[in-house]
Amino acid sequence: MVVATLWQLSVDRLRREQPQAVELLRLCALLAPEPIPLALFTRGPESLIAAAADPLAWDATVGSLAGLGLARREDSALVLHRLVQAAVRATMTDELLATSRARLCRALLEAVPHDIHGDPDARPRWHALLPHVLAVTKGDPPAQCAPETAQLLRHASEFLLAIGDRTGALPLCERALALDEALEGRDAEIGFDLSTLAQIHRDLGAPQTALPLAERALRLHESCLPADSPALATDLATLARTLCLLSEHRAALPLAERALRIDEAAHGPDDPYVSFDLIALATVHFDLGDPVTALPLIERALRIREAHYPPDHLYIGYALLFKAQVLDALNEGSAGESARRGAQILHGQLGRTHPKTEDALALADRLKR
Template sequence: MARKRARVAATVMVGVLVLFIGSLAFNAASSATRWPGPLDLVRRYPWITLLALLPLAFFAMWPGRPDDDASKQHDQGPTELQRERRETQAFQLPARNPRFTGRNRELGQLRRRLTDPRAHTVQAIHGMAGVGKTELAVEYAYRYLHEYKLVGVLDAERGALIPVQFQTLAAELGRPDVAPQRAADVVYGLLAEKLPWLLIFDNAERPADVVGFLPTGSAAENGHVIVTTRRGGWASRGGTMSVDVFSRQESIALLTDRIPDMTARTSDRIGDVLGDLPLAVSQAAAYLDYSNTPPEAYLELISTKLDAMLELGLAHGAQHVVSTLWTVARNRLIDEQPTIQLLELCSVLAPEPIPLDLFIGRVALLKEPLRGTVSDPILWVNAVGRLADLSLIRREGSQIVEHRLTQSAVRAAMPLHVRNQNEQLALRLLTAHLPQDIESDPEVGTLWAQLLPHVLTVTQTGPSAETAADVGQLLQLAARYFRQLGNLTAALPLAERAVAIHQAQCGLDHPSVGDDLNTLARIVRDLGDAVGALPLATRALTIHIAAHGINHPWVANDLITLSQIHLTMGNHISALWLAYRASIIHEAMCGPEHPWVGNDLNILARILRESGNPREALETAERSLFIHEATYGRDHPYVGIDLTILAGIHHDLGHTTEALSMAERALTLDERTYGADHVWIVNDLTILAQLHRELGDARQAATLARRALDVLSSSGGPYDRQVASAKFLLQTLAACGQENA
């Protein structure tokens, strides 16, 4: 009413001004001495007339008391929007979740899709169990309730009950006499009087159960349809919107909003353990709310007893807790044993991408009927597709991912002996599939990076007698891989566990223990504890000599490890003799051009250089380079090691140009192989820094030395000698006043 009064007042005001200005203009242009009727008053007294009319206009514009319109509105009933909301008819619409969190992007996307005239008016919300599909659809219905004349929800999980629900809806719309078979057509006809409308088919199991009840023809243009489903196959029947788990910020927002004592840090860690699955996060909030458990104590419980905790805490509006979701899904796979086997096997691995080649390439290790399924391309594609169709896994090209809570629910439902069998099978698959030549083959790094999470998962618990050998071997291999990455702090406990497991399982003098001790000695030595590494390597040598004799290649490997330890301790004569003995064994067993001989020569060259014999070291290093390039090509990591040694030797001999060329080539090769921040490029950077300083380029020398220190500071080990070398170079530059030249 106030807005209408303002428009009337504005009109009156404009009329007054037009009359006044027009009368003045007419008076000036006219020679008449009198105007007709009352208008003559305007001619004779224009300013008095204006002053008389202005109060009338201001009165018309006066808004009155602030509550005038509100009181009249209250007397006259609800506003237009309120009447529209009140007139919206709801059918089986669940109560709104008053603490609904997040999903603004998904709600906006769903609204745009439903209202876009170019898009389908049928939209399927697709996602795994527990992701919140029904919650999203119900929140959409309430958020846009004022846009619809009718909002109905039909339970589509059992297709046979859909006609009965349409019959009930028809009765609410005034047609109680309709048979179930005709109810859907009648309802869509009646809905023509309630435009627009929204129908939600909730938890549809199969497209075939619902497609016969979707609107067609003109009826499809009069309203919107949302289908929530875990199943695929909806693209040909409408639009499909995939819904994923919460973002971490949404998990944090839900927990901190509902639990007063919850901190952002604790909620972040809870979200991580629960994989940000909305049902699990809501379940956690419900449990914390009614149990008054401190958030930190709850975090400890789900970190150590996740399977049991998933049975506790029913979230608002939920029909299931997370632990029952697998039971529901298993009922749908009751006659598909190979598919169940695959899902159970994946559940004992990490919740990370699993390459399908892990199963295809090792089919002989699988048990029937899964073995037969994997062997048949069509059956295999169907089995993987079936799990993806039920949203129990997510397929990403040649990899599949099973959510951590799906894994937990599947594991909890497995009998203990079945779980043990799957864990043993996972260990055998990984042991057989992972390459063991970690140090010499740069191509294995990609596969190791892909499977490392699964290795750490299957080896995290104490092994049984049946699994000890595989667990110990995988731990030793993982330790070697971490050492290759330069992450010594991660490598050390794995190598120590490998030793302990193999000793307990195989005895103190078993060759497997010797292998583990050799790996452990190298890690301890790299960490700067050559004294602690010496007895480990000595014991490994003793075990291998007793098992294989004095001239075995494994004995030579132990001799090389001992040689490097003695070199670190400054015992050049012992180091030289040990490396020389190792090279004789390898050359006799494998031939003079074998790459293992090249490795021995590389170590010998380093010892000769540090012993003050650069010319003999040069000849030895050049032979090592020749062997490695002939075996692996010019871009192999071993070639980079040779080039680094040669650069240092040429530097000692005063061959600055040759040293600079080799050091630059070594850095380029090592960066390509390991990355720009790997600890193994530090030697390249330090040598280059020294060379640039001697060439008078102090600025570049300081840049390279600082970069070496930055790499070392972020590494997983002390690397004392390299740190000291880089710091000494920077101090020398600073003392000479050249650092900022």
């Protein structure tokens, strides 16, 4: 009773002295009990809180929450205890909850990196925002933000897939697909969902499940996107790599070549997306027993990645490990060094017990010279 009274007194004081702080408190109550980047409220075409447009007013708004013990300020973030969040949510009407959740969905969709492969800063930003994306997209979304929820879920699954968390990525992408299929006019988005879902199943070792998903994604995008759309390149490369796992290398080859042509024309020869096409094409040639053709493709992909990503990035690690396999097939003595560097990156990023790390360490150990 005493706690509830003190709580109500604090909120009443905020409502009188800093009404926008009450609005900020409500929005934060719907996010995760993790540090909330204050930039979420200040960046984008439309601020979530009007006071965010004025640095002095914004500082006073944020400071009032901390001053009353309702939140803790950490550098450029705000932290609310889960009990405070629960108490705030309990005072919000269903309509206010839905409206606030929709506003947060749109703000998060603006804040998260969409270009996970091409943006070298995508990983730290996603690590900071992922808990809040998961909190806001949990459960059935309000009708007014169903499209944004689906897109957020797919982007989150793409990020988790990129850092090797395939089991975490799977249910998010499945939910994105279910939401998009329930909406009208979402063919392009459904194609993106299907392509990502195919990649997840492929990486989970289920190419038979991935194949019809990848084929449907390509058909959808060919029906609704221009023939030179980079989205088609992603679909083609995904389908090519899936076919390789099913030993359909001859069918995969023209798909991988077409993907490379599209991305080179759209992005230029040295774009990170081109590196994915190069690896897909190198995979086809390698699996066809032609490591001589595969090697310059993987070396070019590695150069692109080393120019765009930090030296410990997973994409560089994966390229190094593939290069080690190709060099080993050519009986090149430098295969062991490439495998060692790749395994070291995966160990640092994924941990010692991750299956991909274990495979990398086994390869490096086998190729020791």
